[in-house]
Amino acid sequence: MGRKIPVIDINNLFNIDLIDQEDPEIQEIANKFGLALHENNGSVYLINHGIPEDMVSTAFAESKKFFELPAAIKTKYCKEDVIKNYHGYSAVEQERLSDTNRELKETFDIFGHDRYYPEEVPMFKEATESLEAACWKLQAKLLKLLAITIKLENIDLINDCARNCTDRTVPSLNSTRTAYYPPVSDDVIAGDIRCATHSDYGLLTLVFQDDIGGLEVQGPNEDWIPVTPIPGTIVVNTGDFFEKWTCGYFIATPHRVIIPEDEIKTKKCRQSFMSFSITDNSVYISPLRSEMLNKDYDFEPINPYEYAMEKVKKSYGV
Numbered sequence: 576m577g578r579k580i581p582v583i584d585i586n587n588l589f590n591i592d593l594i595d596q597e598d599p600e601i602q603e604i605a606n607k608f609g610l611a612l613h614e615n616n617g618s619v620y621l622i623n624h625g626i627p628e629d630m631v632s633t634a635f636a637e638s639k640k641f642f643e644l645p646a647a648i649k650t651k652y653c654k655e656d657v658i659k660n661y662h663g664y665s666a667v668e669q670e671r672l673s674d675t676n677r678e679l680k681e682t683f684d685i686f687g688h689d690r691y692y693p694e695e696v697p698m699f700k701e702a703t704e705s706l707e708a709a710c711w712k713l714q715a716k717l718l719k720l721l722a723i724t725i726k727l728e729n730i731d732l733i734n735d736c737a738r739n740c741t742d743r744t745v746p747s748l749n750s751t752r753t754a755y756y757p758p759v760s761d762d763v764i765a766g767d768i769r770c771a772t773h774s775d776y777g778l779l780t781l782v783f784q785d786d787i788g789g790l791e792v793q794g795p796n797e798d799w800i801p802v803t804p805i806p807g808t809i810v811v812n813t814g815d816f817f818e819k820w821t822c823g824y825f826i827a828t829p830h831r832v833i834i835p836e837d838e839i840k841t842k843k844c845r846q847s848f849m850s851f852s853i854t855d856n857s858v859y860i861s862p863l864r865s866e867m868l869n870k871d872y873d874f875e876p877i878n879p880y881e882y883a884m885e886k887v888k889k890s891y892g893v
């Protein structure tokens with residue numbers, strides 16, 4: 576009870592050009608960040624990250640204009656075939672992370688190269704893609720920091736397997752999501768949730784959230800810890816692939832978004848924006864080895880494309 580997710584100051588990392596592993600300041604940030612992620616079930620807040628606040632608020636504002644359009648317009652932008660192209664809009668209940676609960680969420684996933692955007696919201700593309708690009712830049716740096724934390728012999732190994740973060744032409748299943756949870760209507764039934772319990776399937780997820788709240792992460796004793804909104808922060812969660820790759824050093828954080836109890840808040844929508852990183856499609860991962868990691872942990876090499884596609888198919892019922 577009463578556990579809190581730590582807030583880690585990463586000293587404007589976004590604007591530091593070179594992550595030099597010999598730099599004591601970088602080592603200090605890497606150790607603080609990595610240790611906190613390790614000790615807190617794969618979940619921390621980052622502050623002083625360097626992504627401009629107005630870039631975040633513009634992405635939220637333009638997304639909101641889209642999500643508040645009539646359903647008939649939004650459905651024009653629905654994903655047609657998630658296996659062929661994950662890009663596009665999903666209405667309430669189109670993606671199901673749980674077999675039992677109704678999930679009251681809408682999303683627009685930004686993915687791959689075959690992209691289309693709502694013509695009704697002319698600035699949607701620029702606003703969301705600017706934040707997407709900033710997230711990729713930060714993702715690459717955070718992955719490098721974590722390679723330092725776990726004392727990999729080849730400090731570039733993680734980045735070399737996730738070239739997609741810095742070279743957008745490298746095929747991967749990385750994606751960016753702008754999410755909208757509509758105001759709660761009167762026909763809500765017991766068990767309804769905004770987003771059901773799951774872990775993300777990739778390496779790291781960056782989550783920006785508005786001030787409504789409801790995001791919770793599971794602690795080591797299966798207790799639910801609220802990820803209370805803190806202005807200017809990004810929440811980082813570790814995904815399945817990173818848990819495997821680091822031999823369980825970083826846990827794939829189970830998380831969910833609940834409907835707030837506060838009646839005033841239920842009458843408002845909630846918005847969030849996420850960047851999901853994963854290794855390149857061509858890479859098969861096998862356990863990383865270093866003095867920090869569990870040497871007895873082993874698994875057959877896994878491919879991110881095969882692994883993540885299975886999860887996508889299940890959640891979209893295809």
Ligand SMILES: O=C(O)CCC(=O)C(=O)O
Binds near residue numbers: 770775784832846
């Ligand atoms: O909206 C949020 O804060 C989290 C949503 C989420 O976990 C997801 O879409 O994977």
Ligand SMILES: [Fe+2]
Binds near residue numbers: 773774775830
């Ligand atoms: Fe998630």
